[in-house]
Amino acid sequence: MRTDPESFVRANTGILMPPHVPEIRLHLASEAHELWLKTEEELEQIGLPPPFWAFAWAGGQGLARFILDHPETVRGRRVVDFASGSGLVAIAAKMAGADEVVAADIDPWCETAARLNAELNGVSLAFAAADIVGSERAADVYLAGDVFYDKSFAALLLPWFDALERAGAVVLVGDPGRAYCPRERMTPLATYEVPVTRALEDCEVKRTTVWRFGQAAS
Ligand SMILES: C[S@@+](CC[C@H](N)C(=O)[O-])C[C@H]1O[C@@H](n2cnc3c(N)ncnc32)[C@H](O)[C@@H]1O
Secondary structure, eight states: OOHHHHHHHHHEEEEOOOTTTTTTEEEEEEEESGGGGHHHHHHHHOOOOOOOOOOOOOHHHHHHHHHOGGGGGGTTTEEEETTOOTSSHHHHHHTTSSSSSEOOOOOOOHHHHHHHHHHHOOOOOOOOOOOOOOOOSSSEEEEEEEEOOSSSHHHHHHHHHHHHHHHEEEEEEEEEEEOOOGGGEEEEEEEEEEEEEEEEEHEEEEEEEEEEEOOOOO
């Protein structure tokens, strides 16, 4: 049986504050919600990809913290929050004064989650469901929270981020030490200790760095 996405998100999450970005409220899953306990097979049966949108990943929390603390990074700029998930980083960018923010994610459930989360925080976002990896520069700033968890995904992102940066965009990455993070290609801007959930990350705090892709930070 297919559920309407909005009812599903509301029924399977609670309104929580990501611990490192308490200014923002999100519909998130916790141990209290059944979604937390479902296996990938059970999720597939109800037509749901792994619910990345139901968690505030460490990379996204670090990047959102950086944006709120350094609003000049996005103020008045066109911003893309790539691989947006819950929309956390996009919401931070809008709150920090970005001119327009597009949350981009290929998981269609993210559109509903990001819209509901934006509403909770009194901002509005555009959403791009198309796969924009490899597309030409269409914004001033690209934000990417927690995207280097998969080898083949990382291999697609590297040349794209490189091309965006060469075309004049600023590309900022929030990464909690994922295996495929290309640290040698980036400049660190800030490091945070981000509280996370043991059930997801097998630890309670993830050291998370915000990086600028490519050239040294000015
Ligand atoms: C670990 S989550 C990070 C979500 C969010 N940025 C955060 O930090 O909380 C990774 C996200 O990447 C998205 N993703 C995977 N491949 C993608 C692609 N080709 N284009 C856009 N998003 C993609 C997934 O759907 C998922 O929402």
